[in-house]
Amino acid sequence: MPGDMPQRAATVVIIGTGGTIAGAAARPQDLTRYRAGSLSAQQLIQAVPALAGQAIEAESLAQIDSCDMDHATWLELARAIQRHAARDDVAGIVITHGTDTLEETACFLHRTLRADKPVVLTAAMRPATAPSPDGPQNLVDAVLLAGTPGVRGVLAVLNGSVFGADGLRKVHGFRVDAFSGGDAGPLALLQDGRLRLLRAWPAAAPLFEAALQIDPASWPVVDIVTSHAGARGATLQALVQAGAHGIVIAGTGNGSVHTSLLQAAVQAQRQGVAVRRASRCLLGGVVDGAADGQSDEARWPGGIPSAGDATPAQARVQLMLALATALATALATAPFTAPDTGLATALATAPASGPAPEDRPRPAGV
Numbered sequence: 211m212p213g214d215m216p217q218r219a220a221t222v223v224i225i226g227t228g229g230t231i232a233g234a235a236a237r238p239q240d241l242t243r244y245r246a247g248s249l250s251a252q253q254l255i256q257a258v259p260a261l262a263g264q265a266i267e268a269e270s271l272a273q274i275d276s277c278d279m280d281h282a283t284w285l286e287l288a289r290a291i292q293r294h295a296a297r298d299d300v301a302g303i304v305i306t307h308g309t310d311t312l313e314e315t316a317c318f319l320h321r322t323l324r325a326d327k328p329v330v331l332t333a334a335m336r337p338a339t340a341p342s343p344d345g346p347q348n349l350v351d352a353v354l355l356a357g358t359p360g361v362r363g364v365l366a367v368l369n370g371s372v373f374g375a376d377g378l379r380k381v382h383g384f385r386v387d388a389f390s391g392g393d394a395g396p397l398a399l400l401q402d403g404r405l406r407l408l409r410a411w412p413a414a415a416p417l418f419e420a421a422l423q424i425d426p427a428s429w430p431v432v433d434i435v436t437s438h439a440g441a442r443g444a445t446l447q448a449l450v451q452a453g454a455h456g457i458v459i460a461g462t463g464n465g466s467v468h469t470s471l472l473q474a475a476v477q478a479q480r481q482g483v484a485v486r487r488a489s490r491c492l493l494g495g496v497v498d499g500a501a502d503g504q505s506d507e508a509r510w511p512g513g514i515p516s517a518g519d520a521t522p523a524q525a526r527v528q529l530m531l532a533l534a535t536a537l538a539t540a541l542a543t544a545p546f547t548a549p550d551t552g553l554a555t556a557l558a559t560a561p562a563s564g565p566a567p568e569d570r571p572r573p574a575g576v
């Protein structure tokens with residue numbers, strides 16, 4: 211009798227958020243002109259015969275172009291994942307997403323969720339109306355991955371490759387093979403419906419889980435400024451004046467920063483703004499430390515820490531979460547009798563140069 215059998219975790223939940231995978235164009239040949247997020251998660255599944263008969267549940271959380279992704283949607287997504295992952299009958303969760311900010315959402319989920327069950331992001335570079343869309347295959351691969359026992363962590367599957375959140379980046383604007391896992395490469399490959407594992411699944415790294423307790427409207431503001439020939443310190447100062455609590459500099463090469471910008475960054479850091487140096491190069495990140503044993507931070511004026519392997523966009527997410535976590539801790543330990551203990555007070559007591567040392571893993575951390 212079914213009631214006597216232990217329930218097997220077999221259901222895969224697909225949470226739709228929009229993107230090109232759910233995009234529709236006026237004409238089949240329009241591969242770059244289309245409306246992202248036109249289809250619901252249910253419609254996406256119905257359009258893929260290979261998924262028929264499988265134990266799949268669909269939830270449409272949003273239908274947006276992921277260039278419009280926002281913090282409130284992230285929190286909603288994290289809560290939906292937690293809710294489904296807690297169910298005994300659920301093997302894993304798939305999230306359909308746009309490719310533009312996929313690396314940021316992956317980073318956010320990786321740093322806030324335990325992901326003992328697979329949380330698999332997938333996307334597409336061609337809209338669903340293309341003669342040869344990449345979305346259906348990616349969705350089939352994602353469902354297979356999410357339903358495979360032993361798989362865990364926040365993952366992304368695109369074009370037959372499985373990536374972890376660390377190192378993930380979009381490296382091409384329109385080709386189907388648009389993602390890279392950074393210097394470490396993919397974690398696994400999907401070949402003829404079989405999973406070929408190349409490296410271990412990522413260990414849970416929900417360093418900033420506490421950030422989920424805070425209303426996203428109160429998450430500290432972290433902005434990105436790019437270093438380039440002729441860069442102006444005034445740009446960074448303007449961001450601070452506009453209320454930035456943290457700044458990520460998308461530096462040149464190995465995280466180098468134009469002197470004008472650097473002076474403004476050092477000044478901002480003295481005022482309590484957390485600053486990090488990332489690299490605007492597509493691959494490589496920032497190599498921290500040196501053969502002489504002196505840390506990179508020590509060698510930099512003002513000791514501006516590097517963001518390690520994280521892309522500038524991922525470094526922004528991590529720094530924001532680190533500051534939000536510091537805020538959550540400050541609020542949790544604040545005396546109940548202090549009615550004015552709010553964001554300003556908590557941020558004033560947060561570490562001036564960003565998160566506590568334990569929140570700054572190397573090389574991937576902020």
Ligand code: ASP
Pocket residue numbers: 228229230231246274275276277307308309310311333334335336
């Ligand atoms: N602009 C789209 C998005 O990120 C691009 C895509 O999904 O490929 O939603």
